[in-house]
Amino acid sequence: MNYEEAVAYINDTPRFTTKNTLDNTRQVLERMGHPERRMKLIHVAGSNGKGSVCAYLSSILTTAGKQTGLFTSPHLVEINERFQLNQQPVSNDFFTEAFGAVMELVRGLLKDRPDRFAHPTFFELLFLMGIYIFDRGRMEYVVLETGLGGRFDATNVIEKPLVSVITSISLEHTEYLGDTYELIAGEKAGIIKEGCPVVYDGTRKDVEGVILAKAREMHAKAYAVRPDMYKILMNTQKTIDFLMDTGYYLPMNVSISSVAEYQIMNACQAVTAAHALDIGLTEEDIRRGMEQMRWQGRMETVLPGVILDGAHNDSGVEEFVKTAGKFQQNTKVTILFSCVKEKDYEGMIRTICEHLAFDSVVVTEVDSDRLVPAEELARLFRKYTGQEVVGIPSIPEAFDAALERKGDGILFCVGSLYLAGSLKRIIRSRNYA
Numbered sequence: 476m477n478y479e480e481a482v483a484y485i486n487d488t489p490r491f492t493t494k495n496t497l498d499n500t501r502q503v504l505e506r507m508g509h510p511e512r513r514m515k516l517i518h519v520a521g522s523n524g525k526g527s528v529c530a531y532l533s534s535i536l537t538t539a540g541k542q543t544g545l546f547t548s549p550h551l552v553e554i555n556e557r558f559q560l561n562q563q564p565v566s567n568d569f570f571t572e573a574f575g576a577v578m579e580l581v582r583g584l585l586k587d588r589p590d591r592f593a594h595p596t597f598f599e600l601l602f603l604m605g606i607y608i609f610d611r612g613r614m615e616y617v618v619l620e621t622g623l624g625g626r627f628d629a630t631n632v633i634e635k636p637l638v639s640v641i642t643s644i645s646l647e648h649t650e651y652l653g654d655t656y657e658l659i660a661g662e663k664a665g666i667i668k669e670g671c672p673v674v675y676d677g678t679r680k681d682v683e684g685v686i687l688a689k690a691r692e693m694h695a696k697a698y699a700v701r702p703d704m705y706k707i708l709m710n711t712q713k714t715i716d717f718l719m720d721t722g723y724y725l726p727m728n729v730s731i732s733s734v735a736e737y738q739i740m741n742a743c744q745a746v747t748a749a750h751a752l753d754i755g756l757t758e759e760d761i762r763r764g765m766e767q768m769r770w771q772g773r774m775e776t777v778l779p780g781v782i783l784d785g786a787h788n789d790s791g792v793e794e795f796v797k798t799a800g801k802f803q804q805n806t807k808v809t810i811l812f813s814c815v816k817e818k819d820y821e822g823m824i825r826t827i828c829e830h831l832a833f834d835s836v837v838v839t840e841v842d843s844d845r846l847v848p849a850e851e852l853a854r855l856f857r858k859y860t861g862q863e864v865v866g867i868p869s870i871p872e873a874f875d876a877a878l879e880r881k882g883d884g885i886l887f888c889v890g891s892l893y894l895a896g897s898l899k900r901i902i903r904s905r906n907y908a
Contacts, residue, residue, distance in 0.1 A: 478567040481574040482554055488597045495593050500629045502592055503603050506580045510610035514544075516633050517618045517748065520625040520663045521642025521676070523791050524741040527770050528640055529620045531745030535764030536616050537561050539756055544614035546605040546630075548598070548622055551771050551896035552903070558605050560612045573604040573611075598622040599629040624652050626665025638751045639666045639695075640744055641675040644682045645790035656681050664689040672696045674748045676740060698723055698751060700743045710736070719743055724750050727758055730766050735774035735784070737794035772895040774798060777902055781878070781886045783895045792823045792889070796830040799887050803832045807884030810836040811877040812852065813870075813894040815845040821855050823890060828859035835863035835880045839873035841893035849873075870897045 476484070504511060517532055519525045526547050533545040545559040558565045558573075565573075577600065584592040595603060602622075609617045621628040625641075641663050644656055652659045660682040667673050667689050677683045677699030690697040700721065709716040713732065717739055720726040731742050742765060749761050772785040774795075786795040802808060810833045814820035827833075838852035853866035863880075867873035877886050888898055 476571065476575060478571045481571050485554065485574070485597060485600060488595070488600055490597045495596060495599065497627065497629070497632050499593055499595065500599055500603065500632050502584055502588070503577065503580050503595070504606065504632060506584065507603075507607065507610075511606050511617075511633055514609060514617045515615055515754075516636040517616070517638055517640070517752070518621070518630065518633060518636040518666050519619065519640040519642065520621040520628070520666045521640070522645040522659070522663075522788070523794070524642040524676075524737070524744075525620050525640070527738060527741040527773055528642055528745045528748070529618045530770040531742055531765060531768050532640075532748060533559065533562060533618050534768035535745065535749050535756065535761055536618070538764040538767055539760035542613060542615045544605070544609035544612065544617040546602065546609075546617065547620040548601070549892055549896075551892065552899045554601075556771075557601060558608050560608070560614060565608055565612075569608060569612075570604070573607045576607055577603045596629075602629045621663075621666065624659075624662040624665070626662050628666075631666055633668075635668055636666075636671050637754075638748050639668065639671060639673045640748050641666070641673065641686060642741065642744060643676045643678065643790065645788055657685050660685040661689070667693045667695050669693050670695060672698065672751045674698045674700060674744050674751055676744065677701045678740075696751075698747050700740065700747055702740065705739055705743055707736070707739070710734075715739060717742075719746060721747055723747060725758075727762070729762060732766065732769065733774055734776075734782075735794070735798045737798070738773070771899070772892060777899065780881060780884065781888070783898060784887060784889045785892045785895050786823075786889050789819055789822050789826065792826050795887075795889055796826060799831055802885050807882060808833040809877055809881045809884060809886045811839065811873060811886060811888040811894070811898075812836060812856075812890040813839045813841050813849075814847050814852065814890040815841060815843060815893065816847050817845065820847055820852065820890070824852070824855045825859050827889075828856065833860075833862060834884070835865070836860070837865045837867060837873050837877040837880065839866075839870050839894070840868045841891050842870070842897060843893055870894070871901055874898060874901060 519529050536543040550556040555570045556564045619630045652662045664686050675686045704721045706718045716730045775783045786792045838849050840846045840849050849866035849868045853864050856864040
């Protein structure tokens with residue numbers, strides 16, 4: 476089977492199922508010889524910012540000369556972006572090798588244990604491939620991002636991470652995780668292991684109470700990170716410099732390549748986790764790793780005056796408008812928006828319209844069976860704004876229309892990582908970048 480066939484098989488694998496337990500994943504790892512037990516693991520869960528925290532930690536470790544694997548989701552353009560070795564996506568050949576090796580074990584278990592083993596879901600299959608890749612790639616450290624939740628996520632088969640990180644919590648995937656902040660926090664806190672330190676976003680007291688209760692139960696040292704622990708020193712259209720003073724270690728100045736202030740909390744959690752690892756990382760290791768981190772689709776400038784942001788839920792959009800609002804004071808703002816149907820897209824649209832003074836908005840449809848029709852998104856924008864609203868189902872045509880309206884101003888593309896990925900593909904195909 477070649478790379479394209481492997482990707483097609485994975486994409487045809489169901490995303491969710493009610494029958495697979497963590498033991499299902501453990502059975503495959505057992506036949507692999509439990510390679511995850513030989514790795515030094517960092518486990519990251521949360522609603523917003525967990526991908527960025529993972530990327531910061533991977534950058535710190537790689538910059539410090541550590542052999543570092545990174546497992547994240549979703550991908551924006553190519554599926555092998557989910558697996559990085561020293562910050563480089565795995566090759567198509569290595570991806571295909573991993574798929575073949577894991578599927579051989581899966582087929583064996585389906586034959587040997589038909590009543591005890593079920594075919595892995597989409598995410599479980601990718602996680603198992605990741606473990607194979609990091610083992611064969613001889614990665615000493617591996618940063619793992621959870622997929623959905625934490626307690627029952629496939630990544631939670633790991634037994635003793637060096638540190639766990641829980642980023643900010645929002646009301647997401649409520650049909651699976653619960654409909655309150657406390658319930659969702661309880662699912663995320665399921666990654667806290669016996670005696671393993673946990674770094675968490677301590678902004679919300681209700682969430683903090685749940686995490687601290689779990690940390691006490693697991694005898695895990697807990698490190699809260701709060702907005703009052705940093706002070707912005709300088710914020711340009713390319714970087715943010717800030718002073719961190721958490722009280723856990725000496726204050727330090729940090730610089731990140733981002734225009735988004737919400738990345739400061741993510742950066743603070745990553746720096747705190749890097750200290751909690753207790754593996755001899757120097758302040759210079761940490762500082763250089765933070766400066767060099769780049770993460771696709773998070774307030775990413777992809778063309779002059781064109782910025783992609785992967786904000787795809789209420790809290791993410793609230794942070795987006797805070798950043799985008801700083802640009803509207805000096806330039807014309809255009810919005811390109813799309814969303815998937817299980818999100819509170821009306822709430823996201825209302826937030827954008829109430830807090831951002833844009834000149835026009837173009838809405839489009841993501842290439843997914845989860846799409847929201849462009850006409851429905853346009854109707855909702857018109858409900859909350861009197862500015863020009865244009866609905867164009869085709870993403871390439873919508874992008875062209877948004878670029879035309881942008882002129883010499885700024886175009887923000889927001890609402891869905893599917894949209895961000897589609898736009899990245901369009902830009903590459905047109906040789907913009």
